[in-house]
Structures are given as C-alpha cells and as structure tokens.
Amino acid sequence: MQFIDLKTQQAAIKEDLDRRIAHVLAHGQYIMGPEVAELEAALAAYVGVKYCVSVASGTEALLIALMALGVGAGDEVITTPFTFVATAEVIVLLGAKPVFVDVDPATANIDAWRIAEKITPRTKAIIPVSLYGQVADMDEINAIAAQHGGIPVIEDGCQSFGADYRGRKSCGLSTFGCTSFFPSKPLGCYGDGGALFTNDDDLATASREIRVHGQSKRYVHTRIGVGGRMDTLQCAIVLAKLPRFAWEVSERARIGARYDQLLRDALPGYRTVDASDVNAPLSAPRALAVLGDRTSVHAQYTVLVPNRAEVQSRLQAAGVPTAVHYPIPLNAQEAYRSVANDDPTPVSAWLGEHVMSLPMGPDLSEGDQDRVVHALAAALVPA
Secondary structure (H helix, E strand, O other): OOOOOOHHHHHHOHHHHHHHHHHHHHHOOOOOOHHHHHHHHHHHHHHOOOEEEEEOOHHHHHHHHHHHOOOOOOOEEEEOOOOOOHHHHHHHHOOOEEEEOOEOOOOOOEOHHHOHHHOOOOEEEEEOEOHHHEOOOHHHHHHHHHHOOOOOEEEEOOOOOOOEEOOEEOOOOOOEEEEEOOOOOOOOOOOOOEEEEEOOHHHHHHHHHHOEOOEEEOOEEOOOOOEOOOOHHHHHHHHHHHHHHHHHHHHHHHHHHHHHHHHHHHOOOOEEOOHHHOOOOOOOOEEOOOOOOEOEOOOOEEEEOOOHHHHHHHHHHOOOOOEOOOOOOHHHOHHHOOOOOOOOOHHHHHHHHHEEEEOOOOOOOHHHHHHHHHHHHHHOOOO
C-alpha cells in the first residue's frame, strides 16, 4: 500500500499527459511557453479571481506575495506555528519577524480569535494556513484585518486547493491566495510548482515582475525579484490533470467521510478533539473536525492517537504507511527561537505529539481503506 497513490492517476490521464508533454517538446518553449498562460487562465477561472501567477513552488508563491506587499526588515507577519516550515521561512528570509498564534484544537487551523491581540503597528501581513485541506476561518480573519487598518491577508492554501469555503474556493478569499503543485498535493505536478491568486491589478503586476527577477520588460528591472517561474512542462502536466480534478476533489470528500464513519465504528471512544483534551494524557484516539460551512480536500487524513511511535511501528509492521504532519511546532524549532515571538502555543505543542496521517488520495480503494482502519484498531489495543 502506498501513502499516496500517484500511479493510478497517471495511468488514467496517460493519453492527454503524453500528448501535452509531446507538444511542449515539439515547440521547445520550455520557459514561459504557451501552456503557462493557458494554465493561469484556467486556474484563475476555477478559483474565481482575476489573476493567477504561476511560480516555481508554493514556497515561492508565499515569498513573492510578501515581496509584492513590501514586507521587509522590522515588519511583523502573523501566522501559525503548526504548519510546514515554508510559511515562516519566507517571513524570516525577508528580514521580518514571524508572530505565532496558536491553533484551534478541533481543526488545527489558526485560532482567529487570538489574532487581534498580536497585532501591533509593525504588523504588515497575516498568513493563515488552510491545513490538511480545510480552509481557515478566512471571513473572520479578513474582518479582523480590516478593523486594524486593512492589513493584507495571504491564505497559505498549499494543502487546500479545490476546497470550498462558504460557497467560494480556497485561494480566492483574501488579498493573496497561494498554493503548491508539489506532487503529493491535491493538484500536483511532477516536480515543483505553485501559484498565487489575487484580484488586485497592481499586486498581480508586481508578482509577475518579481517572479522574473523584477523585470517589467527584458533587461529592465523595476524592483528586486527572484528566479521564480514555473516551467512549461510542469504547467502542461497540471493542465493534463485538470479535467479529472473535480472528480478527485469529490472522491477525497467521499473517502474522508468514509474514514470518519469507519473509525467511529471501529474505535471505542472516538470523537472530535476539543479543548478539554489539550494538555492531558490522550487515552483514546481523536478526530479533527471538518466544519459544516466548508469542505476539505484532505491533503492529509489526520487523526490523533496516544503512544504514536508505537502505533506507527505496529502499522508499519502491518504494511500500512503513515506520516506525521507536524511533530515540532515552528516556534520550538532551533532556527526560529531567536527570530519569532516566544509566547507559548500549547495546542500546537500538544497536537505535534499526537497527530498521525493515514493513507489518503482520490484513488484509495475501499479495500485498502478497510485494511487501514482494521490495522489501526489493532495497533491501538494495549500490548
């Protein structure tokens, strides 16, 4: 069993995939070829925004968004410590300070109601992360940002592309939306790639210039930039995946709901985690919630378990792969202790001790899913 099955998807799209790759090889425009503009138009229409700017990775999307907003030395950017390192990494690379806000235990997304207390005159942006495929509380966060002088909000949607939030799509909900096309993402290429989304004319122009070394036209540099383009072949690969994507999003939701039911049936005491669980020994497995006004694309299907290392070892012996997203909050990482705020984030620390992701993807068979749940139930039985 694979943690993420990409081979079945590749077989399903092989004809269109081969055709698109062959077309790129025939025209030879490997950088900024016609597939780049084609993909950007298709993705902008899907998200429902004016502009999509394709870039070299999800990390690059976040970096370029911050650069377009003018974030730099002495500024502060509010975000979550319970995420992949890139979210904070780009802040520090620009000389700004990450200000970490703890997360909601039920969803593992940033606790919107704790953001306002961290805003200062130096706050230049807020980056909520839509973790595990479920959009953060974007309306509430946008409202808080508006109440404090219109602070720009950048949704880190690197795990949530395709998810719905109150009738709108992830990445189209704020000043910027950023996503990743890393192969394991809900919409992935066969290498590195990413995109950012905006409705702002000036920010779109700035982003397009920054991704090509700050060029407004060839050899005319109007701003500091990076080499951040997404190559034509990767754009062609994503274009080949797009016709199947709506089905894959639907399947991820179905498989996630089936996991929910199977685990409730198989695991005694299994329920959604709440605040009463935090900072106490975890005696029984817990679920994360998908809230009723949004969907999840389940970039990961993540549960909380006691004695995680032992449970993972037993699952590995049973042939079931697992992963941990993420074991150490960013404010506990050596690289960030001296550059970020030192406020405690007990929920993030507690989640880091217990989260465990199970095999997930649109092509996960019911047989394999049944096998995962049966093995997890057995692994949780005390020795």
